Amino acid sequence: MTDLLPVREAQERILGVIKSRGSETCKAELAYHRVLAENISSPLALPPFNNSSMDGYAVRSDEISGASSASPVTLPVSLDIPAGYTQQGVLARGTAARILTGAPIPEGADAVIPVEDTDQYKKPQTGPMQTSVSFYKAAKPGDNLRRAGEDVQLGQLVLEKGRRLLPQDVGVLVSLGIREIQVYKKPRIALFSSGDELLLPGQPMAPGKIYDSNTYVLTGLLEDAGAEVIRLGVAHDNPESVKNTLDQVLQNPPDLIVGSAGVSVGAFDYVREVIEANGSLSFWRVNMRPGKPVAFGNYKGIPFIGLPGNPVSAYIGALVFVLPIIRKLHGLPPFTQKVVQAVLDEPLSSPDGRESFYRGVLSKVDGVYHARLTGHQGSGNLFSLVQANALLVVPAGVNRISAGETLSAWILDPELK
Ligand code: AMP
Numbered sequence: 001m002t003d004l005l006p007v008r009e010a011q012e013r014i015l016g017v018i019k020s021r022g023s024e025t026c027k028a029e030l031a032y033h034r035v036l037a038e039n040i041s042s043p044l045a046l047p048p049f050n051n052s053s054m055d056g057y058a059v060r061s062d063e064i065s066g067a068s069s070a071s072p073v074t075l076p077v078s079l080d081i082p083a084g085y086t087q088q089g090v091l092a093r094g095t096a097a098r099i100l101t102g103a104p105i106p107e108g109a110d111a112v113i114p115v116e117d118t119d120q121y122k123k124p125q126t127g128p129m130q131t132s133v134s135f136y137k138a139a140k141p142g143d144n145l146r147r148a149g150e151d152v153q154l155g156q157l158v159l160e161k162g163r164r165l166l167p168q169d170v171g172v173l174v175s176l177g178i179r180e181i182q183v184y185k186k187p188r189i190a191l192f193s194s195g196d197e198l199l200l201p202g203q204p205m206a207p208g209k210i211y212d213s214n215t216y217v218l219t220g221l222l223e224d225a226g227a228e229v230i231r232l233g234v235a236h237d238n239p240e241s242v243k244n245t246l247d248q249v250l251q252n253p254p255d256l257i258v259g260s261a262g263v264s265v266g267a268f269d270y271v272r273e274v275i276e277a278n279g280s281l282s283f284w285r286v287n288m289r290p291g292k293p294v295a296f297g298n299y300k301g302i303p304f305i306g307l308p309g310n311p312v313s314a315y316i317g318a319l320v321f322v323l324p325i326i327r328k329l330h331g332l333p334p335f336t337q338k339v340v341q342a343v344l345d346e347p348l349s350s351p352d353g354r355e356s357f358y359r360g361v362l363s364k365v366d367g368v369y370h371a372r373l374t375g376h377q378g379s380g381n382l383f384s385l386v387q388a389n390a391l392l393v394v395p396a397g398v399n400r401i402s403a404g405e406t407l408s409a410w411i412l413d414p415e416l417k
């Protein structure tokens, strides 16, 4: 059919009207999953001071050379250095300092002997220090020391603009004493479902009704991608209800409105009509399967994307069209879907030549991914998506892929090895 827009063209038309949202200040310790809008260079060295990597005794290594369990070397203990010790200790010649992991190395010391290699090992470790210690092992300069700056040097670039912050990134920011950072504003996406058949969780099942699952699948996908989701609820199958649902956004307009259902050719598909009457529609049919009825336009100037109602189609539509929008709003490159090549273990056909996404299972055999179909491929069958770990992609214009041929697969399961 000539009026079906190719998937890539639809993506590009959408991204063409989406602008990055700019940045805001965020407390570093709350910045999990936010996207950095600046490069972060280190204002400190890490570790900030030379410190011990073991519980033991700081020594001048040349003063215990030759120590062994057969001929231990004994030194008086002149200093006790717990973690958090704030003075610059100085190790007197011919003595050792009891030191704990993370505590500052006293001036003069060049190695730490672990307590396990001394006569103190079997003794109680807590309480006052002993007056002397016998060493069963010698040491080289630098043994069991963590040098200032060995992890991060002063001024070093540690986190780059565009990075989505992981827990360990937040840890580094906090370790560096950084309190505030610039991050991209969180995309705000308003979400609604539509259809008189939809029940909310907790409502009793009734003839002809189904539970609204799209709201929950889409909320999870969008939030995982870093968006804030504003739930508009369920619109009924009449133009007033659709309009009232959409008008909730006008108080504080989001970056995008996402709807599901009501954009096809059914007698009660009013969403498209309401968009056309209160904004404009750029397109509403895409050359893909499942998910042909994908509509894009604006409602009173706010970008709008209408996904199909069938749950698998809505999910795939969100992956193909909405996640790239969220990445662009974040200032990130839009297309980062993880794609691998897989050998097909059974033939696949796509009779009408639309770009097709099949639910499949990938498994690795001798280092090579093999793919087979899973579940019933009907676009309403959400459980088949639960059973899948990948989407197998048949390009537009290809009607058949034989067993043994290779195709692209989008990985859905982050745990997949
Ligand atoms: P429609 O686009 O309104 O024709 O809907 C297509 C199919 O998707 C119908 O079988 C609907 O019942 C189903 N559907 C629509 N919205 C949802 C939803 N939020 N959750 C689950 N199924 C839905």
Ligand code: MG
Pocket: 194, 195, 196, 261, 262, 268, 269, 309
């Ligand atoms: Mg409907």
